[in-house]
Amino acid sequence: MEKTTLKVGTIPVPDSAPLQVAIERGFFKAEGLEVQPEVVAGGAVATQKLLGGSLDISLGAYVGTFLAQDKGAGKFKYVADSYGAAPGAFVIMVKKDSPIKTVADLKGKTIAVNVLKSVSQLTAEVQMKVAGVTATQDQFVEKNFPDMPAALENGQVDAIAGVEPFITVISKAGGRIIVDEMTGPTENLPIAGWFTTDATASKYPKAIAAFQRALGKAQELVAKDRKIVEETLPKYTKIDAATAAVISLGSYPTSLSESRLQRVADLMKEYGYIKNDLDVKSMILPPSAS
The missing domain is CATH 3.40.190.10 (Periplasmic binding protein-like II)
Incomplete structure (x- = not known):
C-alpha cells in the first residue's frame, strides 16, 4: 500500500456515521489503514483542503462538488456513497x-x-x-x-x-x-458521499481501495440497523441519545449508483446551477475487486 495513514474530512452530522462506525469497529485497522478524522466546516472547506493536499478524502454533498467540478475548481472522484434522502429528513x-x-x-x-x-x-x-x-x-x-x-x-x-x-x-x-x-x-435523492481529487486517487489507488472496503462494511451495518446509528451519533455530534432515538434519518446507500447521482447533476442543470452537462460516471471511482 502506498500510504497507511489517510486524513479524512468529516462533518458532525448523521451522514458521517459509517466512518465513525468503521473507526470504532477496527475496519480500517484490519485493512492496515489509520484514518485520522478532521472536522471540516462544510464542503467548500473540504474541497480546498483536498486540492491543497491537507486532506486525502472528505465527506461532501454532491451538489457542492458538482458545482466545483463544473466551475473548473478541480477534478474530483467519489469513492463511496454516504447518505441519501428519506422521508422527514x-x-x-x-x-x-x-x-x-x-x-x-x-x-x-x-x-x-x-x-x-x-x-x-x-x-x-x-x-x-x-x-x-x-x-x-x-x-x-x-x-x-x-x-x-x-x-x-x-x-x-x-x-x-x-x-x-x-x-x-x-x-x-x-x-x-x-x-x-x-x-x-x-424522492430518494443522493445527498452526500466520500470524495477525493483525481490526483490523490491516481497516486494512492491501494490506500483508497482499502478505505472503500472498510467503509463499505460499516455502510452495510448502518444500512441494516438504525440502532447502530443511534448509538454512534452522540459520540461525534451534539445529538444526545434521547434525540438520536426519535429523529428522522436519511438512508445509507451501499453502492455508488451512476444513475442516482446523475439525477442530481441533471436537476442542477435544469435549475441553472451548472452551465454544462455533467457526466457523473467520470466522477465515480468504483471499489476495486482486489
Missing part, C-alpha cells in the same frame, strides 16, 4: 403562527438554507416549481443549521430548509412542516 418549516400554509405561499418569502446553491436550496426550488411558483435567488438566506430555530422564531426569516436534529427542535417549539423537500422529483 429534509423539510421546509415555518413557525407556529406563520401565515404560510402551503408551498405556494413561499413565493417572495425568505428561506434559510445552510449554504446558498446547496441541495437544500435546489430541492426547495424544485418543490416551489411543483407548486407553480418560481423561486428567486434573493429569497434564500444563508444560516448555519444550529442558528435556524432562533432565526425562525425571531422573524429573521419566514421559513427554513432544515435537517435533524433541528427539525425536532423546531417541531417541539410548535413549528410546522410545510413540505418534505425530498418528494416527487427529488
Whole structure:
C-alpha cells in the first residue's frame, strides 16, 4: 500500500456515521489503514483542503462538488456513497403562527438554507416549481443549521430548509412542516458521499481501495440497523441519545449508483446551477475487486 495513514474530512452530522462506525469497529485497522478524522466546516472547506493536499478524502454533498467540478475548481472522484434522502429528513418549516400554509405561499418569502446553491436550496426550488411558483435567488438566506430555530422564531426569516436534529427542535417549539423537500422529483435523492481529487486517487489507488472496503462494511451495518446509528451519533455530534432515538434519518446507500447521482447533476442543470452537462460516471471511482 502506498500510504497507511489517510486524513479524512468529516462533518458532525448523521451522514458521517459509517466512518465513525468503521473507526470504532477496527475496519480500517484490519485493512492496515489509520484514518485520522478532521472536522471540516462544510464542503467548500473540504474541497480546498483536498486540492491543497491537507486532506486525502472528505465527506461532501454532491451538489457542492458538482458545482466545483463544473466551475473548473478541480477534478474530483467519489469513492463511496454516504447518505441519501428519506422521508422527514429534509423539510421546509415555518413557525407556529406563520401565515404560510402551503408551498405556494413561499413565493417572495425568505428561506434559510445552510449554504446558498446547496441541495437544500435546489430541492426547495424544485418543490416551489411543483407548486407553480418560481423561486428567486434573493429569497434564500444563508444560516448555519444550529442558528435556524432562533432565526425562525425571531422573524429573521419566514421559513427554513432544515435537517435533524433541528427539525425536532423546531417541531417541539410548535413549528410546522410545510413540505418534505425530498418528494416527487427529488424522492430518494443522493445527498452526500466520500470524495477525493483525481490526483490523490491516481497516486494512492491501494490506500483508497482499502478505505472503500472498510467503509463499505460499516455502510452495510448502518444500512441494516438504525440502532447502530443511534448509538454512534452522540459520540461525534451534539445529538444526545434521547434525540438520536426519535429523529428522522436519511438512508445509507451501499453502492455508488451512476444513475442516482446523475439525477442530481441533471436537476442542477435544469435549475441553472451548472452551465454544462455533467457526466457523473467520470466522477465515480468504483471499489476495486482486489
